[in-house]
Amino acid sequence: MRAGIACLVLAYVLSQFYRAFLAVLTPVLKTELGATSEDLAAASGIWFLAFALMQFPVGWALDRVGPRLTSMVLLGAGGAGGALVFGMAQGPAAILAAMALIGIGCSPVLMASYYIFARSYSPAVFGTLAAAVVGIGSLGNIAGSVPLAWAVEAFGWRETLFALAGVTLGVAGAIGLLVRDPGRIEGSANGSLWQLLRMPALWPVLIMMVVCYAPAAGLRGLWIGPYYADVFGASAVEIGRATLVMGLAMVAGSFAYGPLDRLLGTRKGLILGGNLLAALCLIALWIWPVAGGWTGLLLFAGIGLFGASFPMVIAHGRAFVPPHLMGRGVTLLNFFGIASPGIMQFATGAVHGAVAPVPPEAPYEALFLFFALFILAGCAVYAFSGDRTD
Numbered sequence: 001m002r003a004g005i006a007c008l009v010l011a012y013v014l015s016q017f018y019r020a021f022l023a024v025l026t027p028v029l030k031t032e033l034g035a036t037s038e039d040l041a042a043a044s045g046i047w048f049l050a051f052a053l054m055q056f057p058v059g060w061a062l063d064r065v066g067p068r069l070t071s072m073v074l075l076g077a078g079g080a081g082g083a084l085v086f087g088m089a090q091g092p093a094a095i096l097a098a099m100a101l102i103g104i105g106c107s108p109v110l111m112a113s114y115y116i117f118a119r120s121y122s123p124a125v126f127g128t129l130a131a132a133v134v135g136i137g138s139l140g141n142i143a144g145s146v147p148l149a150w151a152v153e154a155f156g157w158r159e160t161l162f163a164l165a166g167v168t169l170g171v172a173g174a175i176g177l178l179v180r181d182p183g184r185i186e187g188s189a190n191g192s193l194w195q196l197l198r199m200p201a202l203w204p205v206l207i208m209m210v211v212c213y214a215p216a217a218g219l220r221g222l223w224i225g226p227y228y229a230d231v232f233g234a235s236a237v238e239i240g241r242a243t244l245v246m247g248l249a250m251v252a253g254s255f256a257y258g259p260l261d262r263l264l265g266t267r268k269g270l271i272l273g274g275n276l277l278a279a280l281c282l283i284a285l286w287i288w289p290v291a292g293g294w295t296g297l298l299l300f301a302g303i304g305l306f307g308a309s310f311p312m313v314i315a316h317g318r319a320f321v322p323p324h325l326m327g328r329g330v331t332l333l334n335f336f337g338i339a340s341p342g343i344m345q346f347a348t349g350a351v352h353g354a355v356a357p358v359p360p361e362a363p364y365e366a367l368f369l370f371f372a373l374f375i376l377a378g379c380a381v382y383a384f385s386g387d388r389t390d
Helices: 002-020 022-033 037-053 055-064 067-087 092-106 109-120 123-137 139-143 146-155 157-178 193-197 202-212 214-232 236-264 268-287 293-306 310-318 323-354 362-382
Strands: none
Touching (some): 002 092, 002 109, 002 123, 002 157, 002 214, 022 037, 022 157, 055 323, 067 092, 109 310, 109 323, 123 139, 123 236, 139 146, 146 157, 146 236, 193 323, 202 214, 202 268, 202 310, 202 362, 214 268, 214 293, 214 323, 214 362, 236 268, 236 310, 268 293, 268 310, 310 323, 323 362
């Protein structure tokens, strides 16, 4: 079981890498393929939307087929295949197709580990285990910053993508060999998503899933790159350093959230407080969009740190889900959490394109305010949720 979980965590490292690596590739894709910021926002959004839409068949497959086969097939075909298509891309359209395939490939790996945790471990430690997977997996964010920039400069971006395709295929094979499916539970073939959607207690948590991850994912996965390039004239290596700082903050935030629900005796209060602090950092960037140096980096780090509540929100929602619907329950929560960044990438691309870049920070002022209001609206709904710990 431990070896199988390790393989799924490694696959989630790749998932985090793939959702965040476009920020560092921004300069070279603009130069060699003629991709615009809006093209890259759409590509990032396609990854999240493909990932999110797959949660429904993945939830069914986890309950009926099991996590081993579900993860192995999708990661091998979609993840490795998409990286290969990306490496051969000749224009923005191929990048869109590649990101859709990669999103499909990455869609089962986190929920497969959560499914095993929910079925094989005590409910009291679910939040800690879930946060640990996200924390370790967020090392993919780190790999998608300075190390990726170095690899692109040393070997070229196409060669780097071909190597990543090979690594992804190898991890898929390891999942097939080492993951062990938990035993079936009676009634796991019955029930439906409608049973979950008819639970009023879940809806405020689902709304928080919509808002908690999208700002940090959108900024780290894409907009931090164009922001530093347009406002400060940063190079790929300098963008890599900024994304490294934000990525490290997201890792730290995931580990910090994990045990705090047990220490504080509340999930709702922890989640609500953290997201309000993330909104405060965004408001500070809106007020001071040319904050460079350590001030700007610390504000981005704050968004990453406080915006890492994703696994804790899933733990909050999981506490309401009956055991025979666990696969569909965790993937429903994940759908709301992942669809939102995809939709927001399209929305923020439109916001960015609608504001004249004079001065160059003007479009980013609008983005920071948009993200801040988005979080605050979700917090207003989530404030009415019922607290529940295990």
